[in-house]
Amino acid sequence: xxxxxxxxxxxxxxxxxxxxxxxxxxxxxxxxxxxxxxxxxxxxxxxxxxxxxxxxxxxxxxxxxxxxxxxxxxxxxxxxxxxxxxxxxxxxxxxxxxxxxxxxxxxxxxxxxxxxxxxxxxxxxxxxxxxxxxxxxxxxxxxxxxxxxxxxxxxxxxxxxxxxxxxxxxxxxxxxxxxxxxxxxxxxxxxxxxxxxxxxxxxxxxxxxxxxxxxxxxxxxxxxxxxxxxxxxxxxxxxxxxx
Amino acid sequence: xxxxxxxxxxxxxxxxxxxxxxxxxxxxxxxxxxxxxxxxxxxxxxxxxxxxxxxxxxxxxxxxxxxxxxxxxxxxxxxxxxxxxxxxxxxxxxxxxxxxxxxxxxxxxxxxxxxxxxxxxxxxxxxxxxxxxxxxxxxxxxxxxxxxxxxxxxxxxxxxxxxxxxxxxxxxxxxxxxxxxxxxxxxxxxxxxxxxxxxxxxxxxxxxxxxxxxxxxxxxxxxxxxxxxxxxxxxxxxxxxxxxxxxxxxxxxxxxxxxxxxxxxxxxxxxxxxxxxx
Numbered sequence: 001x002x003x004x005x006x007x008x009x010x011x012x013x014x015x016x017x018x019x020x021x022x023x024x025x026x027x028x029x030x031x032x033x034x035x036x037x038x039x040x041x042x043x044x045x046x047x048x049x050x051x052x053x054x055x056x057x058x059x060x061x062x063x064x065x066x067x068x069x070x071x072x073x074x075x076x077x078x079x080x081x082x083x084x085x086x087x088x089x090x091x092x093x094x095x096x097x098x099x100x101x102x103x104x105x106x107x108x109x110x111x112x113x114x115x116x117x118x119x120x121x122x123x124x125x126x127x128x129x130x131x132x133x134x135x136x137x138x139x140x141x142x143x144x145x146x147x148x149x150x151x152x153x154x155x156x157x158x159x160x161x162x163x164x165x166x167x168x169x170x171x172x173x174x175x176x177x178x179x180x181x182x183x184x185x186x187x188x189x190x191x192x193x194x195x196x197x198x199x200x201x202x203x204x205x206x207x208x209x210x211x212x213x214x215x216x217x218x219x220x221x222x223x224x225x226x227x228x229x230x231x232x233x234x235x236x237x238x239x240x241x242x243x
Numbered sequence: 244x245x246x247x248x249x250x251x252x253x254x255x256x257x258x259x260x261x262x263x264x265x266x267x268x269x270x271x272x273x274x275x276x277x278x279x280x281x282x283x284x285x286x287x288x289x290x291x292x293x294x295x296x297x298x299x300x301x302x303x304x305x306x307x308x309x310x311x312x313x314x315x316x317x318x319x320x321x322x323x324x325x326x327x328x329x330x331x332x333x334x335x336x337x338x339x340x341x342x343x344x345x346x347x348x349x350x351x352x353x354x355x356x357x358x359x360x361x362x363x364x365x366x367x368x369x370x371x372x373x374x375x376x377x378x379x380x381x382x383x384x385x386x387x388x389x390x391x392x393x394x395x396x397x398x399x400x401x402x403x404x405x406x407x408x409x410x411x412x413x414x415x416x417x418x419x420x421x422x423x424x425x426x427x428x429x430x431x432x433x434x435x436x437x438x439x440x441x442x443x444x445x446x447x448x449x450x451x452x453x454x455x456x457x458x459x460x461x462x463x464x465x466x467x468x469x470x471x472x473x474x475x476x477x478x479x480x481x482x483x484x485x486x487x488x489x490x491x492x493x494x495x496x497x498x499x500x501x502x503x504x505x506x507x508x509x510x511x512x513x514x515x516x517x518x519x520x521x
Contacts, residue, residue: 092388097387097388099383104381
């Protein structure tokens with residue numbers, strides 16, 4: 001597999017780019033020569049069997065992991081390892097990430113959890129931030145639980161709060177690690193609707209990693225399947241698939 | 244059978260880990276200072292959670308420990324005063340009551356007891372809290388949102404801990420003097436106002452700076468060491484271990500700092516000892 005050569009000065013149109021990523025953890029092969037690229041407006045679901053390193057692979061895609069891997073992961077056309085820490089943090093301020101276990105901050109209530117990224121990054125006043133968060137809370141129908149701590153929430157509720165927290169910053173890139181895990185039917189439809197709504201916006205990217213076939217069907221994004229440490233991509237990702 | 248090379252290998256590993264930990268703690272401390280200076284910049288408009296986080300830390304470390312520190316200060320002050328008033332005149336040094344009280348309680352016992360209580364109560368809790376945050380991927384979630392854990396967790400803790408330590412140390416000194424004398428008056432019926440005057444008259448501005456310095460160092464050591472060990476957790480089994488480790492390391496670092504400071508500034512800190520050492 002050879003990567004298509006591009007002029008160094010040519011600005012990459014791909015915001016997320018994985019080139020021949022191979023990762024081993026304790027002699028177990030997690031993935032081998034995984035390459036794909038996502039440009040603005042593209043959304044991808046990767047079907048991945050449970051227990052085979054889905055979350056680790058997602059952390060590799062986001063550049064969050066310290067696990068050693070071969071190949072390169074590029075964000076906005078540059079290797080994530082080459083970014084200075086403060087620059088990658090600024091780039092992440094426009095990235096949403098929904099974790100498998102929701103990962104809500106345990107000593108903050110729901111309101112503060114949703115307000116957290118805005119309070120840190122935004123130049124807005126506290127009153128404006130509170131207004132935005134209240135709007136999001138109304139939109140996601142979580143008014144009744146806004147003062148509760150994460151430990152008091154059900155799995156579905158904490159997942160909805162995690163999605164709300166990821167989308168409150170109006171991200172360009174949205175990473176979803178098992179977004180449907182533990183959701184009841186009603187919440188499932190609710191989350192899918194909001195994710196579809198996000199995908200309809202211009203200039204956004206979604207990368208979903210899931211084991212759920214029903215989620216991939218409901219979202220209707222192109223589906224890639226991970227099988228025997230290899231990723232088989234759908235046809236219209238052919239530009240990368242050929243490589 | 245234990246082989247010699249295994250002993251040397253283990254000892255070597257321990258030394259390498261110790262060296263790495265110390266270097267990483269210094270990095271964490273410097274990152275925290277940089278983060279603090281950034282937040283204090285009047286043109287910086289990010290990190291609006293700073294005040295909220297600091298006040299939370301002050302509430303937990305300072306305000307909630309007031310009763311505990313107060314009782315301990317009362318007991319320490321009372322015991323030292325009763326013993327001093329009963330025994331010092333026997334040695335003909337009764338008039339040095341104020342100075343002894345100042346050196347023993349205000350300068351030494353106060354800061355060390357406050358340090359131990361805060362470390363045991365708040366430092367270990369902080370380590371366990373950050374360790375659990377790491378295990379539950381909350382720290383990763385912060386990083387995924389572009390929030391530096393140092394900015395959001397370590398630096399407010401550092402500020403809150405230092406401010407709390409300053410308040411608690413002065414609080415301890417005042418309670419130990421005023422309350423201790425009151426306890427002594429109840430038990431052995433001393434002339435309260437005279438002894439109170441003696442105790443306060445012996446305290447100078449230098450002592451205030453001395454307590455201030457000790458409080459700042461204690462606060463820095465507790466917050467940085469606790470955060471360092473909390474953030475270094477890799478799995479749930481390690482949480483209980485790092486809690487103990489952070490407590491021990493905190494104490495050790497404080498002792499090392501104290502020995503270094505005493506060795507370097509002995510004559511300045513203890514002008515009374517000049518008579519003995521020339």
